[in-house]
Amino acid sequence: MTNDSEQTTNEIGATKVNAIFKYAGLSGSGDPGVILPKDELPLHRTYANAQSASELSGHHVLPVMVVYTANASGGASWTDLVDDELLYKHYATFITQAIAAQEYAAGDGSSPMSFVLNPDFLGELQKNPSHVDDLNQAGAVNVNDQLARALDYMKTTYGYQPPVAVPQFENTLKGYIASLNFIMNGLAEDVTYGWQINLWAVALPTGFTRPTTNQLTKAKKWRTS
DSSP: OOOOOHHHHHHHHTTTOOEEEEESSSSTTOOTTOOOOGGGOHHHHHHHHHHHHHHHHSSOOEEEEEEOSSOOTTSSOOHHHHSHHHHHHHHHHHHHHHHHHHTTOOSSSOOSOEEEEOTTHHHHHHHOHHHHHHHTSTTSSOHHHHHHHHHHHHHHHHOOOOSSOOOOOOSSHHHHHHHHHHIIIIIOTTSEEEEOOOOOSSSOOTTOOOOOHHHHHHHHHHHHO
8 A cells, every 4th residue: 555545545445355455664765774753754644544334344354564684575685684783773674664563453352453574575485496595594683683683672762661571593594583583473473464475386395395296297287188
């Protein structure tokens, strides 16, 4: 959703749309190098639009925020992970987004909104297994120090304290992904989320199961029937 005007919201409310998707930041790049202020996050307007659309349509319309903590949509670039300053600011913005979304929770276990995490990121990693190996070397991603800096920022800026203990993570790609899942599960427990993944049509990506001979035979029969 790029136009969140009252007219557009009314038009959405007159349809059978079940969800409104919007970038969680101010651009599709994850806003590297800045920390987005809590009161200026797009999710506030998107939540209000979804509420209005729900009232107009008579059924629930879920606000879905598309979140970038690392932008790989332009190809296999991992600067957002290996540059400490960028990593810290991405963490700070992401935590701000997570707790802002959680504040809309009704307290009954329902989800106020959903997050889609890092489109194209996992897909680019699948295409570049050697990069995965490099990023999983010990110390490749300074996870714990930059996450701690981001939490200090949240405490200083908003008086925020995590409701759960913050574990230690591997300072690797695996640890980085685990830390993002922790932020969602531990700091925004009512906000549903998932990771976007690309399904490539060529060059079987790492981690996919190769089809069996029986499956290939069935596929050929289906294609020629």
